[in-house]
Amino acid sequence: MADLGSASSRRMWCSIPERMQLHVAMLALQFGYAGFHVVSRAALNMGVSKLVFPVYRNIIALLLLLPFAYFLEKKERPAISLNFACQFFFLALVGITANQGFYLLGLENTSPTFASAIQNSVPAITFLMAAIFRQALL
Numbered sequence: 001m002a003d004l005g006s007a008s009s010r011r012m013w014c015s016i017p018e019r020m021q022l023h024v025a026m027l028a029l030q031f032g033y034a035g036f037h038v039v040s041r042a043a044l045n046m047g048v049s050k051l052v053f054p055v056y057r058n059i060i061a062l063l064l065l066l067p068f069a070y071f072l073e074k075k076e077r078p079a080i081s082l083n084f085a086c087q088f089f090f091l092a093l094v095g096i097t098a099n100q101g102f103y104l105l106g107l108e109n110t111s112p113t114f115a116s117a118i119q120n121s122v123p124a125i126t127f128l129m130a131a132i133f134r135q136a137l138l
């Protein structure tokens with residue numbers, strides 16, 4: 001148990017407890033999502049294509065996150081092989097890009113307020129699906 005305490009004390013930034021950091025990060029993420037909903041709707045209203053907008057968003061995210069991923073995980077990441085890169089590509093294509101495309105398609109027919117509200121139900125729906133499928137498999 002002493003190791004757990006020392007590990008959590010090493011992860012503190014600016015002497016803020018780790019629990020508080022997690023809550024602040026979650027709050028910042030929710031504000032980020034809310035801002036994304038508003039910016040997405042404004043971009044759609046200005047005439048940005050629903051196919052081009054996710055590409056721009058993913059390129060900007062890549063450029064912003066790449067230095068952190070490279071320098072912070074430099075010693076811990078596995079070697080990137082062609083197979084590994086192809087798996088990442090298809091995961092991104094099917095997961096993130098399809099999600100954003102369907103989101104923008106739905107946002108065209110609704111409001112950012114509704115999109116923000118419905119997004120909070122995703123963990124509850126995921127839990128219900130997991131509970132249903134777990135019961136079906138047993």
